[in-house]
Amino acid sequence: MVGRKNVVFGFLFLVLTAALGPYMILQSESVGEAQAARNAAMSELRLRVDGGFMNEDTLETMSPDQIARENARAILALNTGLNARAPIDAIKSGPHAHGNLESLLNIVVGVVLVFLAVPLWFKQAISWIFILGTLLHSGALYLAVFGFGWAGTVLETGVGPALILLGLLLAGIAALIGFRAQPVHD
Numbered sequence: 001m002v003g004r005k006n007v008v009f010g011f012l013f014l015v016l017t018a019a020l021g022p023y024m025i026l027q028s029e030s031v032g033e034a035q036a037a038r039n040a041a042m043s044e045l046r047l048r049v050d051g052g053f054m055n056e057d058t059l060e061t062m063s064p065d066q067i068a069r070e071n072a073r074a075i076l077a078l079n080t081g082l083n084a085r086a087p088i089d090a091i092k093s094g095p096h097a098h099g100n101l102e103s104l105l106n107i108v109v110g111v112v113l114v115f116l117a118v119p120l121w122f123k124q125a126i127s128w129i130f131i132l133g134t135l136l137h138s139g140a141l142y143l144a145v146f147g148f149g150w151a152g153t154v155l156e157t158g159v160g161p162a163l164i165l166l167g168l169l170l171a172g173i174a175a176l177i178g179f180r181a182q183p184v185h186d
Contacts, residue, residue: 002123002186006110009131010103017099017138024088024096034084041077045070091145099138102164106130109171117178120186126170133163 048054048070053062062070109130113123137160143151154160178184 001114002120002127003110003113006106006113006127006130008110009134010106010110013106013134013139014100014103017096017103017142020091020096020099020142024091027088031081031084031088034081038077038081041074045074087145095138095142095145098141099134102134102138105164106134109167112171112175112179114183115180116174117180117184118174122170122174123186126167126174129163129167129170133160133167136160137164 048062048067053067053070054060055062055066109126113127116123136154140151140154140160144155
């Protein structure tokens with residue numbers, strides 16, 4: 001059964017990419033601290049704005065220099081909050097989302113391959129194209145997040161997504177030519 005390797009690969013790769021969810025939760029503690037600091041600084045700035053930039057201690061209008069410092073402090077706290085979230089967002093939008101999608105795509109293709117009455121070499125090509133496309137796309141995204149610099153170089157080539165698209169095209173052609181209602185024995 002040609003599609004078996006895609007089904008097995010899809011489930012195993014899904015475990016790997018889905019495991020990024022708990023990893024992101026573990027990383028979110030520092031995000032919570034940065035968000036709390038950001039909220040406090042923004043609330044303080046909001047109070048200053050609503051109070052006409054009055055100094056609470058002297059009840060005098062703050063100097064332009066004091067206002068600039070308050071604004072800078074709030075902007076830096078906002079930036080710290082955004083920077084703390086960036087690594088989690090990079091995982092969520094990259095290897096987590098793409099990896100889960102491409103895992104499921106491999107599972108579906110593996111099942112569909114069982115119902116295709118096309119030459120064995122054509123089914124094998126479709127099967128391996130999907131596996132390689134997944135490894136060179138979401139697999140490289142996964143490795144890039146964990147500091148493997150060469151994975152970013154692989155991603156820049158665009159080979160992984162191109163292979164996934166080629167696999168989709170070939171699977172569509174194979175389905176048009178030889179899709180059957182019953183499993184095909186190769």
